[in-house]
Amino acid sequence: MTKDDEAARDDAASKQRENATEPAAEAMVPAGTNATRTAARLSEYGFFFDFDGTLAPIQQDPQSVQPAVGVLAALSALAARAAVTAVVSARPVAFLAGRLGAVPGLRLHGLYGLEYSADGGASVRTSPEAESYVPLIARVVADARAAFPGALIEDKRLSCALHFRADPDLEPRIDAWAGARAEADGLLLQHGRMVVELKPPVETDKGAVVLRAAAGLAGAWYFGDDLGDLPAFAALDRLVAERPGFHAVRVAVGVAEGRGAALGGRADLLLDAPPRVPLLLDSLLTEPHGSGAP
Numbered sequence: 001m002t003k004d005d006e007a008a009r010d011d012a013a014s015k016q017r018e019n020a021t022e023p024a025a026e027a028m029v030p031a032g033t034n035a036t037r038t039a040a041r042l043s044e045y046g047f048f049f050d051f052d053g054t055l056a057p058i059q060q061d062p063q064s065v066q067p068a069v070g071v072l073a074a075l076s077a078l079a080a081r082a083a084v085t086a087v088v089s090a091r092p093v094a095f096l097a098g099r100l101g102a103v104p105g106l107r108l109h110g111l112y113g114l115e116y117s118a119d120g121g122a123s124v125r126t127s128p129e130a131e132s133y134v135p136l137i138a139r140v141v142a143d144a145r146a147a148f149p150g151a152l153i154e155d156k157r158l159s160c161a162l163h164f165r166a167d168p169d170l171e172p173r174i175d176a177w178a179g180a181r182a183e184a185d186g187l188l189l190q191h192g193r194m195v196v197e198l199k200p201p202v203e204t205d206k207g208a209v210v211l212r213a214a215a216g217l218a219g220a221w222y223f224g225d226d227l228g229d230l231p232a233f234a235a236l237d238r239l240v241a242e243r244p245g246f247h248a249v250r251v252a253v254g255v256a257e258g259r260g261a262a263l264g265g266r267a268d269l270l271l272d273a274p275p276r277v278p279l280l281l282d283s284l285l286t287e288p289h290g291s292g293a294p
């Protein structure tokens with residue numbers, strides 16, 4: 001076994017431990033989040049979750065990703081009691097459905113809101129405006145694969161993601177290529193954790209999803225880990241500013257890499273890794289609520 005093989009084996013073992021080991025079940029809901037206020041009116045709250053890095057630990061291979069231990073049970077319990085429980089992701093709905101489709105009542109928003117399913121992925125609604133970009137995105141995927149042989153170029157049908165986690169030195173070249181391609185083809189650029197995406201110029205993002213779902217809610221929690229989640233935090237700011245008494249909690253998960261670090265500074269609560277999310281939800285769902293603040 002070479003040194004590289006040994007390093008890969010140790011890395012895989014440590015990732016397995018990260019997935020399998022539950023953090024100690026300590027008190028998970030800090031006072032600053034005013035959890036009693038949420039618990040007292042849970043049926044009027046919305047809960048919104050990013051997927052990668054938030055509900056699922058980051059992996060080298062995007063297709064190998066699974067939700068952290070406890071996530072499915074916690075989301076099921078939450079969806080049975082909250083007004084809205086939703087995943088708002090850059091992944092296609094078909095991918096999310098394969099990991100989370102068994103959770104009853106969970107709404108799935110894919111590709112930053114370009115896709116939506118309310119029935120675990122059985123039926124998917126796609127933005128008609130975005131559909132016309134399918135042929136262009138297919139050409140971008142083919143050209144990106146030719147420009148960066150060996151790099152992971154993810155074809156999401158309505159978005160092309162150029163990954164450099166396996167080779168961080170590619171970042172400047174991928175950035176420059178994607179920037180030029182966005183300009184030439186009139187596409188939008190989205191930066192993320194060791195990834196740059198090219199997507200259709202359709203006016204939607206995670207914030208727009210939260211705003212659309214917020215009608216009638218008394219409050220909302222948003223859990224995220226990356227730059228693509230910033231518009232959702234901003235949407236909560238807007239709801240607080242526009243609706244007297246609206247209660248918002250912004251939760252940042254993990255130590256965001258590179259450009260994603262901005263999210264941590266905007267959060268009400270920091271969790272160190274995805275396995276903490278179900279523990280927090282379990283605590284919230286068992287929170288005594290007799291003294292809920294107004």
Ligand SMILES: O=P(O)(O)OC[C@H]1O[C@H](O[C@H]2O[C@H](CO)[C@@H](O)[C@H](O)[C@H]2O)[C@H](O)[C@@H](O)[C@@H]1O
Binds near residue numbers: 051088154226
């Ligand atoms: O909105 P999200 O659900 O957080 O999706 C964001 C991106 O997630 C995936 O990439 C990220 O996770 C990979 C697996 O852990 C990791 O290898 C990669 O470096 C991360 O950027 C997904 O592959 C992308 O398409 C999403 O944009």
